[in-house]
Amino acid sequence: MSTPQAIITGNRDERRTLIVIFQRGAADGLALVPPIEDDHYYRARPRLGIKKTDAVRLDDRFGLHPNLRPLAPAWQEGDLAIVHACGIEDDNRSHFEAQDLMEHGGVAAGGWLGRFLRARPSTSGALACVAVGKALPECLLGAPSVTVMQSLNDFALGGKSGDLGTQLQRLYAMENGQLGTAARDTFDAIKRIDAMRSQPYRPANGAVYETKDEFATGLQQLAQLIKADVGLEAASIDINGWDSHFTQETLLNPLATRLANGLAAFRQDLGERMQTVSVVIMTEFGRTVQENSAFGTDHGRGGAMFVLGGGVQGGRFHGAWKGLGQLVPRGLSTSYEDLPVLNNYRDVLAPVLLRHGARSEDLPKIFPDFALSPLSLYS
Amino acid sequence: MNLPRRQFLVGGTLAATLTGCGRSTREMRDDFRRLLGQPTAPLLTGPFTAPTSPTLDDASHVLNRLTFGPRPGDYARVAQLGAKAFIEEQLAPEKIEDTLCARVVRHEFDSLADPDSKLFPRKGQAQDSLAALFPTLKDRGARVGDLYDSDEKALLRDLTRSTILRAVLSERQLYEVMVQFWSDHFNIDPSKGECRWLKAADDRDVIRAHALGNFREMVRASAVSPAMLWYLDGRANRRRTPQDTPNENYARELMELHTLGVHGGYTQQDVMEVARCLTGWTCREKKKFFKGRVEFHPRDHDDGPKKVLGVNIPAGLGAADLDRVLEIVTSHPSCANYVSWKLCRRFITDEPPAAAVEATAKAFADSKGDIRTTLRALFATPEFWAEETRGAKFKRPFHFVVSAVRASHAETDASPQLVEYLQRLGHTPFRYPTPDGYPEEASHWQSTLLWRWNFAAALAENRVKGTRLVRGELRKMAGSDETLLALLLGRKPTETEQTAFAQSGGNLALALASPAFQRC
Numbered sequence: 001m002s003t004p005q006a007i008i009t010g011n012r013d014e015r016r017t018l019i020v021i022f023q024r025g026a027a028d029g030l031a032l033v034p035p036i037e038d039d040h041y042y043r044a045r046p047r048l049g050i051k052k053t054d055a056v057r058l059d060d061r062f063g064l065h066p067n068l069r070p071l072a073p074a075w076q077e078g079d080l081a082i083v084h085a086c087g088i089e090d091d092n093r094s095h096f097e098a099q100d101l102m103e104h105g106g107v108a109a110g111g112w113l114g115r116f117l118r119a120r121p122s123t124s125g126a127l128a129c130v131a132v133g134k135a136l137p138e139c140l141l142g143a144p145s146v147t148v149m150q151s152l153n154d155f156a157l158g159g160k161s162g163d164l165g166t167q168l169q170r171l172y173a174m175e176n177g178q179l180g181t182a183a184r185d186t187f188d189a190i191k192r193i194d195a196m197r198s199q200p201y202r203p204a205n206g207a208v209y210e211t212k213d214e215f216a217t218g219l220q221q222l223a224q225l226i227k228a229d230v231g232l233e234a235a236s237i238d239i240n241g242w243d244s245h246f247t248q249e250t251l252l253n254p255l256a257t258r259l260a261n262g263l264a265a266f267r268q269d270l271g272e273r274m275q276t277v278s279v280v281i282m283t284e285f286g287r288t289v290q291e292n293s294a295f296g297t298d299h300g301r302g303g304a305m306f307v308l309g310g311g312v313q314g315g316r317f318h319g320a321w322k323g324l325g326q327l328v329p330r331g332l333s334t335s336y337e338d339l340p341v342l343n344n345y346r347d348v349l350a351p352v353l354l355r356h357g358a359r360s361e362d363l364p365k366i367f368p369d370f371a372l373s374p375l376s377l378y379s
Numbered sequence: 380m381n382l383p384r385r386q387f388l389v390g391g392t393l394a395a396t397l398t399g400c401g402r403s404t405r406e407m408r409d410d411f412r413r414l415l416g417q418p419t420a421p422l423l424t425g426p427f428t429a430p431t432s433p434t435l436d437d438a439s440h441v442l443n444r445l446t447f448g449p450r451p452g453d454y455a456r457v458a459q460l461g462a463k464a465f466i467e468e469q470l471a472p473e474k475i476e477d478t479l480c481a482r483v484v485r486h487e488f489d490s491l492a493d494p495d496s497k498l499f500p501r502k503g504q505a506q507d508s509l510a511a512l513f514p515t516l517k518d519r520g521a522r523v524g525d526l527y528d529s530d531e532k533a534l535l536r537d538l539t540r541s542t543i544l545r546a547v548l549s550e551r552q553l554y555e556v557m558v559q560f561w562s563d564h565f566n567i568d569p570s571k572g573e574c575r576w577l578k579a580a581d582d583r584d585v586i587r588a589h590a591l592g593n594f595r596e597m598v599r600a601s602a603v604s605p606a607m608l609w610y611l612d613g614r615a616n617r618r619r620t621p622q623d624t625p626n627e628n629y630a631r632e633l634m635e636l637h638t639l640g641v642h643g644g645y646t647q648q649d650v651m652e653v654a655r656c657l658t659g660w661t662c663r664e665k666k667k668f669f670k671g672r673v674e675f676h677p678r679d680h681d682d683g684p685k686k687v688l689g690v691n692i693p694a695g696l697g698a699a700d701l702d703r704v705l706e707i708v709t710s711h712p713s714c715a716n717y718v719s720w721k722l723c724r725r726f727i728t729d730e731p732p733a734a735a736v737e738a739t740a741k742a743f744a745d746s747k748g749d750i751r752t753t754l755r756a757l758f759a760t761p762e763f764w765a766e767e768t769r770g771a772k773f774k775r776p777f778h779f780v781v782s783a784v785r786a787s788h789a790e791t792d793a794s795p796q797l798v799e800y801l802q803r804l805g806h807t808p809f810r811y812p813t814p815d816g817y818p819e820e821a822s823h824w825q826s827t828l829l830w831r832w833n834f835a836a837a838l839a840e841n842r843v844k845g846t847r848l849v850r851g852e853l854r855k856m857a858g859s860d861e862t863l864l865a866l867l868l869g870r871k872p873t874e875t876e877q878t879a880f881a882q883s884g885g886n887l888a889l890a891l892a893s894p895a896f897q898r899c
Contacts, residue, residue: 109568109610110812118812126803126829136802141570142812145805145827157829158836164888167879168832171893174875179773179894182825190829365813 016276016310017226018356020113020139020236022103023259023283025243026095028297029304030289030339031252033082036063040324041289044336048248048291058082062317067256070264074308078315079267079274081377085302085321085342087285093299095243098284102345103138105367110142112346112366113234116353117143119362125231127155127189132218132237140236152221155193155230165190189230196228207269209262215239216262223269226277233356242283245296263308275310278352282345289327290335302339305348311355311378318375319343343375350374427856428455429865435769437462439869443770443899444726444763445469446552448782451856451866466758469553470751472591480548484541523580523605523671531575535809536795538569538579542808543793543801546781557590557750559777560725562808563816565601565637567610569809573665577606578809580671594718594748595709598637602629602701603673608662611814617679618658625681630654632814638708640717649688653708655681656692656700709748715740719753721819726754727762728771729820735762770869770898773821776804778899779831783838783891786867787848794845800837803830828897835891853887860885868895 034050035041037060042049055063056072062084064072074080092098105112117129129146131137140146147154157165165187172183201224203209210216218237225232239259244251259281267274286303308314320342327337346367350358351374353366363372430439438458442449445466449457457465468475526534546555565585569578581604589597601607608614611629618625630653634645659680663672675698684694688711692703708714719739723731735757742756743749762768774782780801784791791797801807804827811817818824837843841850857863864872864880867890872880876893883889890896 104570107572108812109571109574110810111570115812126826128826138570142568142810143805145803145830147803148799158833158840158842163883164832164836164886164892167883167886167889168892170879171876171889175894178822178825179897182828183894185826186828186832 015229015231016278016356017222017232018113018234018352019222019277019279020234021259021279021281022099022137022139022236022238023242023255023281024095024099024238024240025283026098026285026287026299027242027255027283027303028244028248028252028287029084029086029283029302030286030297031248032065032068032256033058033084033304034063034065035061035324037061038324040328040336044289044324044327045291047295048297059317061321065252065256067253068260070260071308074264074267075315079308079310079312081307081312081314082317083305083307083319083343083348083375084317085339086305086319086345086348087302087341089341089344091301093285095284095299100138102282102284104141105346106370108368111137111139112349113139113236114142114146115366116356116358116362117234119358119365125189126186127225127230128233130222130225130232130235132222132235137236137238140234143234149221152193152197152224156197157190192228192230196224203265203269205268205271207265209265209269210258213258213262215258216265219262219266220269223266226270226273244287245292245298246294248291248296267308278307278309278312278355280349280352281306281308286339288335289324289337289339300338302341302343305343305345307348307352307377313377313379318377319347344370346370347373347375348377351377354378425452425856426455427451427858427862427866428458429857429862430454430458430870431865433871433873434766435870437764438465440764440769441465443869444772445556447546447556447778448785448899449866449869450785451788451853454866454869466755469551470591470755472551472554475550477550480545480550483548484544523577524669526576526579527665527670529576531569534576534579535569538582539798539808540793542582543781543797544791546777547784547791547793553754554591557754558586559808560722561586561590561597563811563819564721565597565607566811566814566816567606567809568812569606570812572609573662573671574606574609576665577604577609577662577671580604581606589750591750591754594743594750594753595705598633598709599702599705601637602633602657602705603660605662605671605673608660608673613657614661616654616658616660617676618655618681619679625651625654625658627651627654630657634708636814638717639711639713640720643711643713643717645688652685652687653704655683655685656687656704659698660701712740712744715744719743719757722753722757723762724819726757727760727768732762735760770895772899773824774897774899775817775819775824776806776827776831777801777808779897780804780834782899783835783896784846786896787838787887787891788853789838789846789848791846796844797846800830800834800843804834831897832888832892835896836888839886839888839891854885864890867891868893
């Protein structure tokens with residue numbers, strides 16, 4: 001195995017990795033995590049409500065969407081925590097603007113994840129941060145170094161001339177001091193990536209990634225990087241298309257399947273290593289409590305946020321929940337009011353960042369102009 | 380040949396430049412490439428005399444430090460002109476002809492040169508004087524508002540690309556180096572609020588307008604720059620009732636980062652007092668009429684007496700408090716020391732010798748912040764010319780990428796693929812989130828080697844989309860591997876370098892990825 005000093009990670013030998021999954025399009029938290037014991041839920045959603053008999057029961061209030069069943073073991077084993085009625089403080093229902101606010105961590109410059117990585121006490125390595133996909137997500141703006149990655153080949157030392165590395169090693173061997181050390185660390189990382197790419201990947205513990213699903217293959221590549229000890233500290237990956245205004249089930253059900261299967265494979269593949277990994281799943285806002293006439297739901301406020309991984313106090317809900325009874329139609333309105341944001345997304349992210357090496361004095365820089373009251377996600 | 384009207388106009392100006400001067404086939408070809416909107420690079424003109432000294436001589440040293448890296452013919456020209464004459468030349472950018480750069484930048488960017496916008500010079504206008512870069516500040520409010528008509532993503536993309544193109548193409552290299560220096564000094568990340576539209580105006584009216592002008596005027600311009608009012612919350616700094624707490628964000632950074640330095644001798648009390656002085660300055664938001672206009676609202680201003688750094692400011696000055704504050708902080712000795720220290724760190728070494736900082740600070744103070752005078756003094760210090768100074772700076776990634784493009788005589792349109800490398804290297808222009816700007820010190824950038832090497836390989840093998848070099852051209856022009864390597868490294872290569880280069884078959888990537896090319 002690798003020697004810790006060969007990897008320049010901000011969190012040193014701990015080598016923890018934070019993965020942020022963004023569900024773009026506003027995922028319906030009330031379908032993914034239905035309040036199956038709340039009669040108001042079925043009144044507001046006579047056609048779309050997830051039936052109690054279909055849901056995977058989580059506790060005495062909530063169930064899990066049936067297509068998320070692959071995540072049930074993580075819940076039962078205490079590795080998955082959920083925060084409901086979660087979102088931004090702003091009543092902004094534009095996808096773009098709400099995503100921006102959430103990814104920037106407020107009206108702030110750069111992204112919260114980027115600022116977190118910048119605030120690290122030690123320098124991050126060249127492979128510390130990866131964005132899976134085609135473009136850099138806003139949350140990673142300002143990160144010290146980000147690789148937008150579509151394939152692991154992006155990580156190799158390029159060059160058609162095979163001996164570029166050899167000749168470079170020869171030149172850098174003459175270097176003393178900082179540059180020489182940095183070069184040696186880099187050659188070491190390259191070696192590990194080459195070894196990783198030289199043979200087909202076999203996921204551990206019988207995990208199976210759906211090879212035709214780019215969300216699953218993205219997660220698989222992240223698992224490979226984590227296992228190869230290249231110093232991956234943070235990564236982002238999106239799963240898009242949650243904007244279910246019409247015939248919600250045809251849109252949401254397959255997405256829920258992909259999300260759950262991908263994550264379950266990732267968790268199984270990493271096994272014990274999952275203790276060093278946190279996965280945060282977030283969306284820009286939730287959807288209306290009341291279903292609409294097109295078998296869909298519209299832009300709402302509170303949604304569900306998930307934290308999966310090492311050390312989290314899982315198998316339980318965190319944060320406030322007041323039920324749907326307070327949202328009943330009043331006056332001329334025939335619709336339930338929207339689920340309010342009772343839990344700010346920053347209060348979920350803050351404890352996760354602390355676990356990943358943020359110092360508490362950095363939190364006001366990472367989330368400026370906001371009075372944090374972090375949830376106790378960790379003991 | 381059916382050309383769009385816009386390109387036809389460019390063609391017209393090109394045709395005009397063609398008459399009266401004997402042009403080679405190569406030059407004609409390049410003119411037509413430009414006409415067709417294809418990327419262009421400066422003409423590769425000799426002689427290509429290579430440096431022969433085993434250490435960096437004066438010409439290589441000034442090219443390393445005052446520019447984003449020498450192009451193949453630059454060494455010969457500067458060696459002949461003399462390093463000191465080159466410094467003087469670069470300190471007077473308005474006298475340097477920069478036709479190609481001006482034309483390419485104007486030709487490339489719609490959002491920065493929208494015919495309907497008065498903000499930026501019109502595409503196709505053959506204005507090659509500095510007027511294009513130093514427009515007057517008149518009617519700022521009305522014009523800045525025009526920026527909101529642009530798509531903010533396109534605006535940022537164009538701003539980024541034009542910054543790269545200017546760094547690659549401009550003959551006014553020291554000016555571009557200083558633009559980058561001040562962009563960090565007065566850093567604004569456009570991703571905050573309406574900065575996404577307004578940063579383009581800040582780039583023109585604050586940074587580029589004063590990059591080699593007067594520091595005090597630059598701070599004044601920055602203080603009332605709409606983007607800065609957004610970025611550091613000055614627009615929300617108001618005090619209508621005694622209970623209102625002023626927003627001190629800008630006041631603090633004005634002293635900590637822009638003028639005095641964190642150990643500049645100010646107190647928390649001074650921060651609060653400066654914030655009080657600046658209450659009432661704001662910028663009209665996007666959703667309002669006259670968006671982007673900077674205004675002073677007397678009823679949001681705290682007009683009581685204040686005391687800043689021991690100097691009393693009487694009550695009732697209103698908007699003029701701003702000028703009093705700026706006078707106090709920019710004429711403070713800490714300001715001369717701090718700005719000079721930063722300049723010395725950029726141009727001499729990461730931990731600049733006190734004597735050099737002192738000499739530079741004296742020029743800064745004596746000239747009341749004249750940037751050219753200050754730089755002239757810096758470039759005259761023995762520390763700038765010292766043996767241990769030469770080649771001792773680690774190029775920041777932007778410098779590395781641009782110097783590689785320049786050294787290899789690649790043509791580039793600074794397309795997203797090039798920007799992607801800067802992103803991997805963590806040094807994309809206008810992407811630094813906090814107000815302190817990209818770090819200067821080498822230690823911050825040590826972990827960027829892999830992507831430097833990968834960029835070198837991609838560039839040498841023509842795998843960076845939008846950026847192209849004619850393979851073999853450099854080698855042919857240099858005449859031998861040793862000359863080529865000397866041109867790239869700015870000195871006679873060591874034996875190890877020469878052997879490695881020869882064994883790699885003269886691989887350009889190896890030279891650009893080598894330790895020596897990471898330094899300047």
